[in-house]
Amino acid sequence: MELKPLGNTDVMVPEIGLGTWSYNGGVAPLKRGIELGATLIDTAEGYYTEDIVGKAIKGIRDRVFIATKVSGRHLDYDGVLRAAEGSLMQLETDYIDLYLIHWPNPHFPIKDTMRALEKLADNGVMKYIGVSNFSVEEMMEAQSYLRNYQIVSNQVLYNLNSREIEYDLLPYCQENKITIMAYTPLDNGNLASGSHFLKRRKLNVLDEIAKETKKTMAQVALNWCTSHSYVIAIPKSDNVKRTTENCQASGWRLSKEQINRLNEAF
Numbered sequence: 001m002e003l004k005p006l007g008n009t010d011v012m013v014p015e016i017g018l019g020t021w022s023y024n025g026g027v028a029p030l031k032r033g034i035e036l037g038a039t040l041i042d043t044a045e046g047y048y049t050e051d052i053v054g055k056a057i058k059g060i061r062d063r064v065f066i067a068t069k070v071s072g073r074h075l076d077y078d079g080v081l082r083a084a085e086g087s088l089m090q091l092e093t094d095y096i097d098l099y100l101i102h103w104p105n106p107h108f109p110i111k112d113t114m115r116a117l118e119k120l121a122d123n124g125v126m127k128y129i130g131v132s133n134f135s136v137e138e139m140m141e142a143q144s145y146l147r148n149y150q151i152v153s154n155q156v157l158y159n160l161n162s163r164e165i166e167y168d169l170l171p172y173c174q175e176n177k178i179t180i181m182a183y184t185p186l187d188n189g190n191l192a193s194g195s196h197f198l199k200r201r202k203l204n205v206l207d208e209i210a211k212e213t214k215k216t217m218a219q220v221a222l223n224w225c226t227s228h229s230y231v232i233a234i235p236k237s238d239n240v241k242r243t244t245e246n247c248q249a250s251g252w253r254l255s256k257e258q259i260n261r262l263n264e265a266f
């Protein structure tokens with residue numbers, strides 16, 4: 001498994017992590033992923049999967065990197081502190097590696113949210129601060145309220161079919177050494193299974209490159225994501241075989257020419 005730096009820190013994280021939204025696979029797929037080096041697990045208070053993540057990492061807490069999120073509904077100062085306590089209990093751990101704001105919510109002053117996150121970091125409840133679904137402007141504003149910490153990651157939608165972040169967010173994060181955690185990197189499975197939702201031309205190119213590289217379409221789609229600097233991907237699978245397949249999207253690279261062909265087709 002290839003590693004990438006987490007933001008501007010010395011910490012290295014795997015370029016393929018394990019998503020758990022709508023996850024129903026029990027502990028086996030997560031344990032298999034960890035064995036294969038996908039030691040970053042993504043969850044959230046709103047996913048109701050922190051408890052199964054806690055079970056999967058029992059006895060190996062120090063080998064895994066847990067990212068979890070405070071809901072956009074709990075962004076008042078006390079709400080953030082309470083949500084973090086709840087996540088620690090569900091995860092059965094005494095610290096969170098990366099704590100993200102799940103989505104921005106103008107209903108709550110971001111200054112208070114960032115102060116609460118800073119307090120949690122000061123107290124060792126979590127190690128690193130991140131955001132999710134934030135625009136460049138929202139990231140800059142959030143960062144302006146942090147005195148002693150840097151936002152190390154923004155978790156956003158990114159896959160071959162959804163490339164909006166390439167306009168400004170991706171270049172901004174690359175320039176400022178902020179890790180993009182690409183969510184829904186398989187476009188909910190559409191990029192993995194030859195879905196009829198995919199236009200024929202896109203499907204043909206994906207299939208062609210899968211054959212050339214002797215990889216699967218899912219692996220090509222994930223490798224395309226992680227071929228970008230500062231981008232890691234967090235596919236979700238309930239299944240041990242597909243988790244294994246997704247982890248094996250790392251350790252090799254699409255050629256520049258193959259990446260160009262995908263960029264043109266999508």
Ligand SMILES: NC(=O)c1ccc[n+]([C@@H]2O[C@H](COP(=O)([O-])OP(=O)(O)OC[C@H]3O[C@@H](n4cnc5c(N)ncnc54)[C@H](OP(=O)(O)O)[C@@H]3O)[C@@H](O)[C@H]2O)c1
Pocket residue numbers: 018019020021022042043102132133155156182183184185186187188189190192193218234235236237238239242243245246
């Ligand atoms: N921050 C946010 O707002 C946000 C939003 C959405 C997602 N996320 C995070 O990102 C993670 C991934 O995104 P996602 O779950 O939306 O979508 P995804 O990972 O793009 O796709 C998951 C779907 O693809 C299927 N799949 C996975 N691997 C496959 C493979 N190798 N071949 C064929 N099908 C495969 C899964 O089915 P099986 O399970 O049956 O294998 C599932 O139906 C989430 O779990 C969550 O952790 C964050």
